[in-house]
Amino acid sequence: MQLNVGITCDSPRQLNAARQLACRLGLPLLTPSVNLDRLTITLVLSAQRLELHHPELGAPLFVDFVRGAMGYRRRQGEGRKQPLARAIGLKGNTCPHVLDATAGLGRDAFVLAMLGCPVRLIEQSPIIGALLEDGLARARKTPETASIIAHMTLMQGNAVDWMRTLNTQDFPEVIYLDPMYPERTKSALVKREMRLLRILAGKDENASLLFETALRCARRRVVVKRPRPGTPLAGPKPDFSIESKITRFDVYLTR
C-alpha cells in the first residue's frame, strides 16, 4: 500500500482545527479540488475524535482508552501478575518509571499506567502520534480514565535521539520496546491496526540501534516484546523471557 495521506473534517466547524493539524503534520487539507484517488489514507477530524480511514481496511482506526478493548481491560482490572507487569518487574507496591520508546497506539503504555507506573511515551511517526495524542486528550477528560492518563506523558520524536540527550541521573529505570514484528508472508494474518502502523511507521530499520541505546540507558532493565515463536533481537541474550499466549517479553537486566 502506498503512503498517501490527507486530512479532512466532517463539518465546517472543524475546518480551522483540521487546517491547523494539516499544517502541523505537513499534510494536505482535502478540499474538492484535491484528487482524492491519489490519497489512500485520510485523517478525519470530527467534533468527537481524530480517525484514520483506509479503503482497504474496513472500519476507521482511532485511539480509545475509555471504551473498546482498553476499556474492557481496565474494567477487568488485570493485575500485577499479567505477563507485561512481570516483565517490567512490578513487585509489591513498586512502580518503576518506564520509557515506552515505541509508543504506537499507546496500548501497552496504558496497561502500565493502569498499574501505577509513570510512563513516558515516545512516538516517531507524526500521524500515529497525532492519533495517540487525540486518544489521550479524550481519556484525560473522562473521569474513569483521567487518573490513569495523568501517569502518561507523550513526546513526538525519535527515541534514540532523545535517549542520547539524557544525563546519567535521568536514565529511566525500565525501557520498553515493541518494535514492529518481522513481516509475515500472509499479510491477512496481521491485524488491521498493525498493517496500518507498518505503513505509517515505515520499516523499523532502527530496531537494533534502539535496542543498543536502550541497553546503555536503562537503569534496571530493557523489555522487548516479540512474537512468541520469534527470535530475540540480535545482540546479547535475554536474561529471561515471559510468555503469554501469542507474545513473549524478553527481559535484559542492566544492573
Ligand SMILES: C[S@@+](CC[C@H](N)C(=O)[O-])C[C@H]1O[C@@H](n2cnc3c(N)ncnc32)[C@H](O)[C@@H]1O
Ligand atoms: C508495534 S508499534 C508499538 C505498539 C505499542 N506497543 C502499542 O501498544 O500500541 C511500534 C511503534 O514504534 C514506533 N517507533 C519505532 N522506532 C521508533 C523510535 N526510534 N522512536 C520512536 N518511535 C519509534 C513506530 O513508529 C510504531 O508506531
